[in-house]
Amino acid sequence: MANEFAVEMQDVLKQFVTPEGGILSAVDHVTMQIKDGEFFSLLGPSGCGKTTSLRMIAGFELPTSGKIMIKGNEMSQVSAHQRPVNTVFQQYALFPHMTVEQNIGFGLEMKGVGKAERSARVSEALEMVRLPGMEMRRAKQLSGGQQQRIALARALVNKPEVLLLDEPLGALDLKLRKEMQLELKTLQREVGITFIYVTHDQEEALTMSDRIAVMSKGKALQVGKPEEIYERPANKFVADFIGETNFMDGIVKGQNGKVVVVDLPGSGEVRVESSRTFTSGQQVSVAVRPEKLRLNHEIEGGNNLKGRVEDVIYIGTDTHYGVRFPGGHKLRVREQNIKQSQKELARADDEVTVGFSTTSPRLLTE
Amino acid sequence: MMKFFRRNEKRQLMGLISPGALWILIFFNLPLLIMLFISFVERGRAGGIQIPPVYTIENYRLFFNACATEFAGPACNPWLYLSIFGHSVRIGVIVTFWCIVVGYPLSYFIAKQKPILRDALMVLVIIPFWTNFLVRTYALKQVLASEGLLNSLLNTLQLINQPLEMLFNEFGVVVGLIYGYLPFAILPMYTSIEKFDHTLMEAAADLGASPRRAFWRVMLPMTLPGVIAAFVLVFVPVVGAFVTPDIMGGGKVEMIGTLINRQFGVARNWPFGSGMSMILMVLVMIGVIAYFRSGSERERSAL
CATH class of the missing domain: 1.10.3720.10 (MetI-like)
Incomplete structure (x- = not known):
């Protein structure tokens, strides 16, 4: 399988000279493989290197060192116009002096596709993005959502090996964005083209992606399926960036097979199942998601820590309880409001027990 | 009351634009009219114009036929002025x-x-x-x-x-x-x-x-x-x-x-000079108007 990967980044480094004269590594020795036909997201806060990575795959930037392969062919130094990829830009970048038809047909025209075939394929592409009959409109006559679809059609009509999307939904309002997320996902499945999707919105990435690369400060911290990234974050940054996480710092007391005993100084001991091996006295962070905690509900064979409620926040679907333990550790507990009549499980200053199983937390060392 | 304010505003506006408007009127539009007038009269013997004025369209004819003058010699080229214009x-x-x-x-x-x-x-x-x-x-x-x-x-x-x-x-x-x-x-x-x-x-x-x-x-x-x-x-x-x-x-x-x-x-030869200025102005004006016409059409089709 020579072409199992649509895109490969091999030890890619991209450095820029900053206005102050320093050197910034926007992408810092990143290696990742994007499989053929997958919906792959580059996720991270602004400045993490996700857009620069995308621009290097598109050919707008050339890597300082390292290799970029597209469909098994080295493309590191090939110009953008000779690469078999197309991009949907953040601000769409439709040509304002052209009609919708001319915009969508531009790529085909550059390839020398004849006028008749071109116009047939343009209509087809417009049907695909559910905007049939828009050929003669101008870009500025369209709404943001429509421009978005035209930009998508303009890229997809060329049947690229890989479609690159640079925060394409960023400029849309929330409701439209949710709609487009599902539509993009469906579209991707229909056309079977590899999508590489840049976003800073973790929920968007979780919703749409087959796999996600979480990036920070130019590095790819973790690459994996959404559930892997969420349930088994590799480090504190990923755990914190994706969803909400409680961290409690502690010291390993011992390990008995898979069960690691961690002392949280002053707050008690917790037992956590882990496939990794820890040594006694090692500093670790116990990371646990708020929805995996239960308030005043003892878990048999699990961890039950006693503490005091600091705050109670009602947010409609859930109620969040902030619980402080004697050693200063704090946990946020998320309880779903299943019954309308459900009374608060606890009030501020109440003494409570927080229960969670030994499989819920992750032990993170970095 | 509203009417009074409106009128007052109008008066203020007039006050603001009149200095510029007068300037253009006296120093640009009036001289242009004078030139237009001179281009339609005969030249004076020692320069300037004939007084009292004798009206003629010879100055314009001369531009299109350089030989339409008493000074034209046998080697006269009727296209002389037009060719200079073309050259310009x-x-x-x-x-x-x-x-x-x-x-x-x-x-x-x-x-x-x-x-x-x-x-x-x-x-x-x-x-x-x-x-x-x-x-x-x-x-x-x-x-x-x-x-x-x-x-x-x-x-x-x-x-x-x-x-x-x-x-x-x-x-x-x-x-x-x-x-x-x-x-x-x-x-x-x-x-x-x-x-x-x-x-x-x-x-x-x-x-x-x-x-x-x-x-x-x-x-x-x-x-x-x-x-x-x-x-x-x-x-x-x-x-x-x-x-x-x-x-x-x-x-x-x-x-x-x-x-x-x-x-x-x-x-x-003031009258001929004025006539040529007028012709140049009209031709340039036609060019510029054509440009703005095509420009506004572009704008329209761009909408």
Whole structure:
């Protein structure tokens, strides 16, 4: 399988000279493989290197060192116009002096596709993005959502090996964005083209992606399926960036097979199942998601820590309880409001027990 | 009450615009009317006009038939003035072409710089305006002269063995006009290019357009308003120019401007000079109106 990967980044480094004269590594020795036909997201806060990575795959930037392969062919130094990829830009970048038809047909025209075939394929592409009959409109006559679809059609009509999307939904309002997320996902499945999707919105990435690369400060911290990234974050940054996480710092007391005993100084001991091996006295962070905690509900064979409620926040679907333990550790507990009549499980200053199983937390060392 | 305020506002507005309006009326529109009048009367024997005025359309006829005069000799060329006009248009086209071809990349280069450098470079483009135009033209003459800077340099480098004739011919006039009008081409093109969103070039490249095709299909059409403004700003004054052709051409290159200038000077034929000015004005006006018409059509179709 020579072409199992649509895109490969091999030890890619991209450095820029900053206005102050320093050197910034926007992408810092990143290696990742994007499989053929997958919906792959580059996720991270602004400045993490996700857009620069995308621009290097598109050919707008050339890597300082390292290799970029597209469909098994080295493309590191090939110009953008000779690469078999197309991009949907953040601000769409439709040509304002052209009609919708001319915009969508531009790529085909550059390839020398004849006028008749071109116009047939343009209509087809417009049907695909559910905007049939828009050929003669101008870009500025369209709404943001429509421009978005035209930009998508303009890229997809060329049947690229890989479609690159640079925060394409960023400029849309929330409701439209949710709609487009599902539509993009469906579209991707229909056309079977590899999508590489840049976003800073973790929920968007979780919703749409087959796999996600979480990036920070130019590095790819973790690459994996959404559930892997969420349930088994590799480090504190990923755990914190994706969803909400409680961290409690502690010291390993011992390990008995898979069960690691961690002392949280002053707050008690917790037992956590882990496939990794820890040594006694090692500093670790116990990371646990708020929805995996239960308030005043003892878990048999699990961890039950006693503490005091600091705050109670009602947010409609859930109620969040902030619980402080004697050693200063704090946990946020998320309880779903299943019954309308459900009374608060606890009030501020109440003494409570927080229960969670030994499989819920992750032990993170970095 | 409302009515009173409105009237008051109107009066204030009148007060604000009247100085400028009067200025234009007295010093621009009135002289134009006087010229229009002079163009339709016979010349006086010692210059000026015949008093009392004798009305005629001979001045206009003369432009289209140079032999329609008592002074016409047997070798008279009836197309003389028309050919001078044609020659002026030709020089106008050449100068405008080079101003745009040279100015566009320069405007692009300036627009691509960081803001501070960009402003500094624009100042460099504008600085020549602070020096007197005549002084600059005479200075350029020194550079291009037979014993001038450029010839000496080329001679020293042994690239030539006899001086190039760069003055008192069309070449000198064209160089002088390009030199004088280049900033007028740069300013509007710079404005257009600076506003141009460079992401569109990335989009074009992304869709398979080579840099050359992306330029012709995307960047040039989108910066065309600046190019057309440059054309109008350079072409119109160049066709009517007379100082530069006079100095750089040394009386050997006749343009419509020098011809008109001569009618008010040595030829002492005010009515013919006025007539030619009117014709030039009308032709230029037709050109500019055609431009704005096509411009508004572009706008309309762009909507």
